[in-house]
Amino acid sequence: MAARTIVDFQNSSIFILLCLFSCLCYSFFFFKKRNSQGCDLPPSPPSLPIIGHLHLLLSPLNHKSFQKLSSKYGPLLYLRVFNVPIILVSSASIAYEIFKTQDVNVSTRNLPTNEGSLFFGSSGYATAPYGGYWKFIKKLITTKLFGPQALERSRGIRADEVNRFYLNLVDKATKKETVKIAEEAMKLITNSICKILMGKSFSEDGEKVRGLVSETGVMSKKFFLAAILRKPLAKLGISLFKKDLDSISRRYDEVFEKSILECEEHNQSSEMLAALLEACQGKTGEYKITRNHIKSLFVDILVAGTDTSTNAIQWTMAEILNNPKILERLREEIDSVTEKTRLIQETDLPNLPYLQAVVKEALRLHPSVPVVLRSFQEGCKFRGFDVLEKTALLINGYAIMRDPNIWEYPEEFKPDRFLLHSSRSFQEDIIKEEVLKYLPFGSGRRGCPGSNLAYLSVGTAVGVMVQCFDWKIEGDKVNMEEVPRTITSTMAHPLKCTPLLRNLNPFPSNV
Numbered sequence: 001m002a003a004r005t006i007v008d009f010q011n012s013s014i015f016i017l018l019c020l021f022s023c024l025c026y027s028f029f030f031f032k033k034r035n036s037q038g039c040d041l042p043p044s045p046p047s048l049p050i051i052g053h054l055h056l057l058l059s060p061l062n063h064k065s066f067q068k069l070s071s072k073y074g075p076l077l078y079l080r081v082f083n084v085p086i087i088l089v090s091s092a093s094i095a096y097e098i099f100k101t102q103d104v105n106v107s108t109r110n111l112p113t114n115e116g117s118l119f120f121g122s123s124g125y126a127t128a129p130y131g132g133y134w135k136f137i138k139k140l141i142t143t144k145l146f147g148p149q150a151l152e153r154s155r156g157i158r159a160d161e162v163n164r165f166y167l168n169l170v171d172k173a174t175k176k177e178t179v180k181i182a183e184e185a186m187k188l189i190t191n192s193i194c195k196i197l198m199g200k201s202f203s204e205d206g207e208k209v210r211g212l213v214s215e216t217g218v219m220s221k222k223f224f225l226a227a228i229l230r231k232p233l234a235k236l237g238i239s240l241f242k243k244d245l246d247s248i249s250r251r252y253d254e255v256f257e258k259s260i261l262e263c264e265e266h267n268q269s270s271e272m273l274a275a276l277l278e279a280c281q282g283k284t285g286e287y288k289i290t291r292n293h294i295k296s297l298f299v300d301i302l303v304a305g306t307d308t309s310t311n312a313i314q315w316t317m318a319e320i321l322n323n324p325k326i327l328e329r330l331r332e333e334i335d336s337v338t339e340k341t342r343l344i345q346e347t348d349l350p351n352l353p354y355l356q357a358v359v360k361e362a363l364r365l366h367p368s369v370p371v372v373l374r375s376f377q378e379g380c381k382f383r384g385f386d387v388l389e390k391t392a393l394l395i396n397g398y399a400i401m402r403d404p405n406i407w408e409y410p411e412e413f414k415p416d417r418f419l420l421h422s423s424r425s426f427q428e429d430i431i432k433e434e435v436l437k438y439l440p441f442g443s444g445r446r447g448c449p450g451s452n453l454a455y456l457s458v459g460t461a462v463g464v465m466v467q468c469f470d471w472k473i474e475g476d477k478v479n480m481e482e483v484p485r486t487i488t489s490t491m492a493h494p495l496k497c498t499p500l501l502r503n504l505n506p507f508p509s510n511v
C-alpha cells in the first residue's frame, strides 16, 4: 500500500511545478459549451491544462478575484480544478433560484473529513451530510440554543458577560491602555458561547481555548482548498493537514472532556449538554450519539460562532470610527432609549433600529464568510445547463452584496438603506423581486443557525462601545484593508484604539 504523504499545501512544490508546466502550454477555451461527456455546462472562463482553474482559487482574496471573474464572464460559471467540477454563483437571482429549486440537493458540504478528529472529523455537524444525524442536531440546537425561547432563557448569561466586557473596558480607559478590539470581543463571545453550550466557561482553560479557536480559524481557511482538491489528492495518497488536525483535535478533546466531566460531577450541565448526554445514553430514543459527537458539535459551534462574530464586531467598530456622524447618530439613539442612566441591554435592540441597520450594513460590506461552500449531491438541470453529481457550489455572497445592479452605492457604508424598509417589508421585497440579495448568513436549511444570537451579541457589544466610550485611533482613519489569502473577511491591521470614558461615573453593574 502506498505510504500516505502528509503535505502542507502552501509549501508544496508539486503545485508550483504544475503551474509552471501549465503556463508553458497556456491555452484558452472561452465559453466551452460541451465537455467530453456531451454535457451542456455553464460558461467557463479560460483555464489551464491539467490544473484547470486552480490558479484562481490560489489567488489572494478569493472572494474579490471571483467577483472580478464574474463581472467579466457572467454570474453563473463553470470552473474545474483538475477534474473536480465547480459552479460559481455571483448573482442574487441565481442564488434565489438555487435555494428555491435545489435546497435539499445542495444541503451537504461534502467537506473532507479526518477519521477520529473532533474538527473536520466524521462526527462533526458542519461537515455532516444532510440526513438523520444533521436533522436530529438541528432540532436540538433550535430548541436548546438558538430558537427565540432558548435565547430568552440564556439572556442572563450574555448580560453577565457583556457586563464583564464593559467593566474591563472601563478598567482599560482608567489606565489609558490601548485595546485590541478583536481580542476583547473574542473573550466576550467565547465565554458567552461556552457558558450557553455547557453551563460553564473554561475558567482556567479560557486562554487555551481562545488560542485553539484562533489556530482552528487559520486552518479552516486552508480547508476551502482541501475541500475542492480532496479527490485528486486522495488518489495520489496525499492527506492534507492530517498532522495539524490530529494535534488540534487532541487538544480540544482534553479541554472539552475535562469540562464535560466537571459539569457531570457537579450536576451543572446546561440544557443542551444534558440533552446530548441523554442522547449519548440512548435515552431519547431518537438518535444514539457518541461522546465524540458531543465534543465535535461543541468545536463546530465554537469555531463557527466566535471568529465570525468577533470579525463582525471589529468591522462594525472600524466603519463607525471612520464615520463620526454615524457614531453621533448612534449615540443619540442609544441615549434616548437608556436615558443615560444605565448600560444598554440586549432587550433594547428592538428599539434601536439605527444600531441594527449599522450592524447589517457592516455585515453586507464585510461578510465574515464571503463565499458559501456547498455541493450538488445529485446531477441536475439548472437554467438549461447540466450540473454534474458532486459538483462543488460556491456562492459569492461578497459579490452579491456589492452588486451595483441591486444595491445603490454598493461600495459605500450607508446604514440608512436598511431603514428604508421595516424588516418585514425588506423580506417581502426580496421575495417579490425573486432575488436573494442579503446573505451574510448563507441561506436555506443549511444557512447559519446562529444568526439571531450573532445579531444580539454583535449589536450589544457595539452598543456598549459606542454608548460608554470615546475612541482614540492611531492616525486619521482606520485602515480597512483585508488579510490576503483567507476565506474569511479579516482586517489586515487589527483595530487598536484607546477608550476614554464618556461619563466620569461608570454605570453600575447590570447584574
Ligand code: HEM
Binding pocket: 125, 126, 127, 193, 300, 301, 302, 304, 305, 306, 308, 309, 312, 367, 368, 369, 372, 373, 374, 440, 441, 442, 443, 444, 445, 446, 447, 448, 449, 450, 451, 453, 454, 458
Ligand atoms: C456574524 C456572525 C456570523 C456569521 C457572519 C455567520 C455566517 C455563517 C455562514 C455564511 C454559514 C454557512 C451558511 C450556508 O452554508 O448557507 C454559517 C454556518 C454555521 N454557523 Fe454561522 N455565522 C455567524 C455566527 C454564528 C454563531 C454565533 C454561531 C453559533 C454559536 C454559528 C454557528 C454556525 C454553524 C453551526 C454553522 C453550520 C451549519 C450547518 O452546517 O448546518 N454562526 N455561518
